[in-house]
Amino acid sequence: MSQRGVDERDSYDVAIIGGGVVGCAIARRFALEGARVVLLEKAPDILDGASKGNSGILHTGFDAPPGSLEQACVAAGHAEYLEIRERLGLPLIRAGALVLAWTDEETAALPALMEQAHRNGVDDIVPLTGAEARRLEPGLAAGVRAGFQVPREYLIDPWTAPHAYLLQALGNGGMLLRDCEVTTGVFDGAAWLLETTQGAIGAGLVINAAGLYGDIVDERLIGRSDFTVRPRKGQFVVYDKTAAALASHILLPVPSKTTKGIVVCRTAFGNLLVGPTAEDQDDRREAALVPETLRALQRRGEEILPGLADQPVTALYAGLRPATEFKDYQIRHDPARRYVTVGGIRSTGLSGALGIARHVAGLAAAAGARFEPPAEPDWPVLGAIAESEERDWQRPDNGGIVCHCELVTRREIEAALAGRLAPRSFAGLKRRTRATMGRCQGFYCSAELAALTRDRLVHPMLGGDDAN
Numbered sequence: 001m002s003q004r005g006v007d008e009r010d011s012y013d014v015a016i017i018g019g020g021v022v023g024c025a026i027a028r029r030f031a032l033e034g035a036r037v038v039l040l041e042k043a044p045d046i047l048d049g050a051s052k053g054n055s056g057i058l059h060t061g062f063d064a065p066p067g068s069l070e071q072a073c074v075a076a077g078h079a080e081y082l083e084i085r086e087r088l089g090l091p092l093i094r095a096g097a098l099v100l101a102w103t104d105e106e107t108a109a110l111p112a113l114m115e116q117a118h119r120n121g122v123d124d125i126v127p128l129t130g131a132e133a134r135r136l137e138p139g140l141a142a143g144v145r146a147g148f149q150v151p152r153e154y155l156i157d158p159w160t161a162p163h164a165y166l167l168q169a170l171g172n173g174g175m176l177l178r179d180c181e182v183t184t185g186v187f188d189g190a191a192w193l194l195e196t197t198q199g200a201i202g203a204g205l206v207i208n209a210a211g212l213y214g215d216i217v218d219e220r221l222i223g224r225s226d227f228t229v230r231p232r233k234g235q236f237v238v239y240d241k242t243a244a245a246l247a248s249h250i251l252l253p254v255p256s257k258t259t260k261g262i263v264v265c266r267t268a269f270g271n272l273l274v275g276p277t278a279e280d281q282d283d284r285r286e287a288a289l290v291p292e293t294l295r296a297l298q299r300r301g302e303e304i305l306p307g308l309a310d311q312p313v314t315a316l317y318a319g320l321r322p323a324t325e326f327k328d329y330q331i332r333h334d335p336a337r338r339y340v341t342v343g344g345i346r347s348t349g350l351s352g353a354l355g356i357a358r359h360v361a362g363l364a365a366a367a368g369a370r371f372e373p374p375a376e377p378d379w380p381v382l383g384a385i386a387e388s389e390e391r392d393w394q395r396p397d398n399g400g401i402v403c404h405c406e407l408v409t410r411r412e413i414e415a416a417l418a419g420r421l422a423p424r425s426f427a428g429l430k431r432r433t434r435a436t437m438g439r440c441q442g443f444y445c446s447a448e449l450a451a452l453t454r455d456r457l458v459h460p461m462l463g464g465d466d467a468n
Contacts, residue, residue, distance in 0.1 A: 012038045012175070013371065014364075015194060015203035017182050017217055019046035021162040022345055023209040025077075025353035027169035029361045034371035037174040038203070039166065040196060042181035042213075044459045045428030046421075047162055050211045051349065052431070053234065053287070053319020055276065056158040056268055058092070059351040062117035062125065062150055063255050069329045069359070071120050074348050076355030078152070081161070084354075087379045088164040090156065091268055091386035097153035097250035098133055100144050100304075106254040107145045113254065114148055125150050139246045139305050153250050157268040157386045158350055159431040164382050165353070167421050171378030177201075178424055179458070185221040187337050194221075205364060207340045211322045212284045214330075214343035227330045227343055232323040233287050234276025234347075236316070237297045240439060243272040243311040251304060260347055262297065264304050268386040269406070269434060271314060274301035276347075280323065287318035314439050321346045331359065335367040380420075383412060385434050402452070403445045405438020413449070417456050425459040 014030045016023050019041030027039045043049065058081060061074030085092055101107040110127075117125050126149040133147045134140050170176060177198055185194040185206065194201040210217040218225035244266045253261035264274050274297050294316055302308045323346050324330055330344035340360055345352065384391060392398050392409045399410030416423060416432040423429040426449075435449060436442030442449070450461045 010200060011191075011202035012036045013203070014038070014205045014207065015040060015192065015201055016207045016209055018049075018209035018211055018214075019043070019166070019176070019178070020049050020051035020209065020211050021047070021165075021350050021353045022211070022342055022356055024162040024166040024169070025357040026207055026209055026342070026360055027174050028165040029354075029357035030371075031169040031172040031174045032373060032377055033361055034373040035369075037169055038201060039169070039174065039176050040180045040182055040194075040201070041176070041178050042197075044179055044425040045423055046166060046176070046178070047159060047431055048425075048427065050320055050322055051158075051162060052427070053236070053317055054158050054347070054350055055236070055263055055265065055273060056156055057250060057263070057265065057351070058154040058156045059348055060120075060122045060150060060152050061348070061351070062120055062122035063113060063260070064120060064348070065327065066116060066119040068327075069331060070348060070352065073329065073352040073355035073359055075121060076358055077352045078355075080354040080358070081156070087381070088168065089381040089384060090161055090164055091384060091388050093155035093266070093268060093386075093388050095153070095155050095248065095250050095266065097150040097252050098128070098137065098147050099150065099252045099254060100133060100140070100147040101254050102143055102145060104145070109254050110146060110148065117150070122150065122152070124152065137247055137249055137251070139307050140251075141303060141306055143303075149249075150252075153252075155250065155266060155268055156350070160382055160385060161350065162353070163421060163432065164380065167380045167382070168378060170420055171380055172374050176421070182217060183220065187339070192338065205338045205340070205369065207342060207360060209342045211345070212320055214322060214341065218341055218343075222334065222337065222339060226332060226341075227324040227326060229284070229322050229324055229343070230280050231282070231284050231320040232346065233279040233281055233318055233320055235279075235287075235289060235293055235297060235318040236273050236275030237294055237301065237313055238267070238315040238317070239272045239274070239308060240312045240314045241270045243308060244270055246272065246305050246307045246311070262300050264301055268388065269437065270387040272311075274298065274308070276319070284320065287320050289316050289318055315437070315441060329356070331356070333363040333367070338367075340364070383415065385432075402448055403433075403435040403438065403442075405440050406434040406436075408433050408435045410452070413452055417453065423457065425457060426453065426461040429453065429457070
């Protein structure tokens with residue numbers, strides 16, 4: 001343990017380990033409850049782990065196991081997102097989803113899946129014949145057999161939401177420490193002393209939301225873990241913006257026991273994506289792209305929407321999900337040690353984050369945690385980067401466009417670099433502005449971006465992983 005003493009600055013009511021979407025949502029919830037919160041992230045920036053790669057869908061939880069913690073948290077998270085999004089400036093594209101069956105086996109599974117949706121409180125679904133599905137989506141292949149519509153499945157911006165959650169936490173007294181890995185910790189019966197790569201941190205309550213490293217953090221702090229993370233890689237193909245006209249709905253498969261399957265949908269940034277795959281692996285850091293798998297994804301996308309065969313691919317990416325041996329979320333509370341584990345949050349983390357945060361706050365309250373909420377909580381409003389909203393390039397005096405593929409202005413870049421949650425890496429700047437996300441993947445704007453960010457990023461723009 002470090003010999004550095006813990007003064008009042010270094011002691012908090014709640015320490016949250018992990019700066020993914022779930023950690024950011026938990027930080028927000030406890031800050032709004034009035035707790036002194038610190039979020040500890042071992043990477044250069046938040047969202048550098050599992051949260052950096054997802055499909056950007058706000059799920060209803062219609063296909064979650066009835067009565068599961070996942071179902072409850074996704075339903076609560078969906079409702080709270082709709083409640084707060086306008087105050088935080090968060091986008092919402094009311095696309096709705098079509099669950100589509102392409103085989104006899106999938107068609108036979110539809111009635112049970114629709115009954116499951118009803119049991120989960122999603123009672124506005126609409127059964128569809130194959131012909132009805134094609135009337136809603138004329139671009140679908142002729143082989144679609146049947147399906148059903150889920151009107152309240154929406155598209156959202158996967159990065160602005162967690163940024164907003166954390167900004168609200170910071171605006172209400174929270175603290176963020178990046179490049180800050182928790183190495184060990186001791187609970188003395190009243191409080192925790194965490195040893196980190198930035199020194200000692202004291203906390204009355206520790207919440208492990210470390211995602212892909214959740215079981216490792218458990219082992220470090222409480223000497224055991226009740227689950228084992230086995231990273232599940234998901235690869236995606238992103239088509240150019242012209243492809244978005246091929247589908248207005250989110251096109252979902254009939255899910256299997258292990259995965260939600262291959263999705264075809266628009267993105268909040270105006271593209272169309274196909275993915276993810278579901279590939280278990282041991283490596284927790286690298287999500288390598290596999291050309292053969294990506295070609296298979298393209299073929300599957302074209303089998304669903306034949307028009308994709310004529311569309312260019314803009315980008316390829318892969319993410320890792322913290323899958324475990326359990327299907328449900330693994331949220332464990334140890335009141336005696338004032339410790340909560342939030343593990344096994346797989347593909348529904350973006351949708352369930354706000355609900356998970358409320359659940360964890362409820363566990364703490366039931367164990368006696370009491371705070372004084374701020375009288376007038378801060379509600380930051382973020383600048384829009386989603387295509388469904390007015391963008392900065394449409395407003396005057398924006399300093400000109402730097403990234404022409406994604407229409408990112410100089411003013412947006414300067415505002416991100418100077419903001420309360422300024423990025424420490426170029427990947428972080430990309431997630432705040434969309435710079436280099438477009439057709440040329442930064443070929444034309446990288447030199448200007450490098451000049452704009454010189455000496456302003458702790459982890460400067462070097463190309464390679466920093467540009468992903």
